Amino acid sequence: MAIPARAIHHLSETQVRCKPVVVIVGPTAAGKSRVAVEVAKAFETEVLTADSRQVYRGMDVGTDKPVPEERQGVAHRLIDLVNPDESFNAGLYRRQALDEIERLYRDCRLPLVVGGAGLYVRTLLQGLCEAPPADPILRAALRQEAKEQGLDHLYARLVAVDSAAAARLHPRDESKVIRALEVYQLSGRRMSEFQQEHGFAERPFSALIVGLNRDRDALYRRIEERIDWQLAHGLIEETKQLLAQGYQRDSSAMKGLGYRQVAEHLAGEYDAAEMVRRFKRDTRHFSKRQMTWFRKEPGIQWLTIEESESAQHTAELVIRQIERFLTTLEGRG
Missing domain, CATH: 1.10.20.140 (Histone, subunit A)
Known part of the structure; x- marks a missing residue:
């Protein structure tokens, strides 16, 4: 299903004053990235990634960063921000994300935040508590x-x-x-x-939050297929290279899904079959924790993607929601 041609979607002055942000969330492997690219093209905007692992440079296959062909000319921001041995947290993410959002507002473009890092999304939309900074x-x-x-x-x-x-x-x-x-x-x-x-009570934006999910069996199948693809397309070599560059197995970045299991296998802790089993099991558990988090977050409008449904069809449903959302904001003027 092709997305129908539309007029260019630049924000009006009234809409910009309302500070709209569209957020697409959901568990890993739900298909958020492909849908986001179609939505970004429709609104001539960019993807602001909310992924706590894609911020690391040199960690591409294991974090499932979209390759240039998958991005289809759409700029992806807030990835490749730090080296794997550098600290990064939700507060730093929020600071950089706010800068990107303000830049888009100056161009009258719609900020589109996409990812599965629930804490990053909450912090961006609801602010930070006044706890002491990291030591x-x-x-x-x-x-x-x-x-x-x-x-x-x-x-x-x-x-x-x-x-x-x-x-x-x-x-x-x-x-x-x-x-x-x-x-x-x-x-x-x-x-x-x-x-x-x-209380996470700050509301600096008018936010539309769309959640994408799939039937559990379909989601788990997609997780396993993606892991098979990652292992066949360089995850083991990428992990070896990171270790050779001196990044320690016990660092936060290297403890991420995939890298941890591959590094343990390379260290001789278990064989390849056990590495794959643990990688798939741990990723399924991670997707469950993501959904537990998102179900507690108020205001998410959920769409269940059917197995036969194309990314373009799902994107069209999201685009219609965004158009209604922006029309409502325009009416506030």
Whole structure:
């Protein structure tokens, strides 16, 4: 199904004053990227990526960055921002994303944010709590503690000082567990207290949030097919190159899906078949955690993509939602 020709969709002055942002979210392998490219072409805009792993340079196959042919001439921003050994977080993402959004407003173009990083999207749309900034020395000490005594030990420490924050985190989510402990040690206050006070109540934008999902069996099949493709198209070689460049297995970037399992296989911890099994299992679990997060987020308008449905057809449904959204904003003037 071809997307019908339209007039150029530049924002009016009234719409710009309303600060519209369109966000496309959903679990990994749902098909967000292909749909986003079609939507971006229809509105002559760019894709602002919200992916906590695509920010790393040199990590392309394993993070499923769209190759130039897949981007179809559409600019993709907020990828390749830092090296794999550099720190990056939701606050830094928000700062750079706001700059990109303001640039698009100056050109009267619609910001289109696309990705599966729920925290990045929430932080962008609802602001940051006033917790103390990261302390590199303390953070390094906590990482070393996790390496020596295990992440379960750190998680147990967090449960003891901030059970509310711990209950919201996966016990294996090292970066968030460390951040919550860091906040407590720096301020003497619980991360959950900062979050409760903030309430994530800022609303700097008029946001339309569209969620894309698939039937669970279809989604899992797509996850497994994508992993097979990644392994056949250079993920093992990419991981070897990153390790050869000196990036450590215990860094946040190298603990990402795919890289972690391949690196453990290369270190002789298990054979290739077990590596593939773990990679697919862990990615399925990750997609479930993504959906658990997004289901708790208010205001998402969900579309279930059928297996026979083309990206162009799904994009057309999203485009119609956006047109209604922009018409409503125009009426506010």
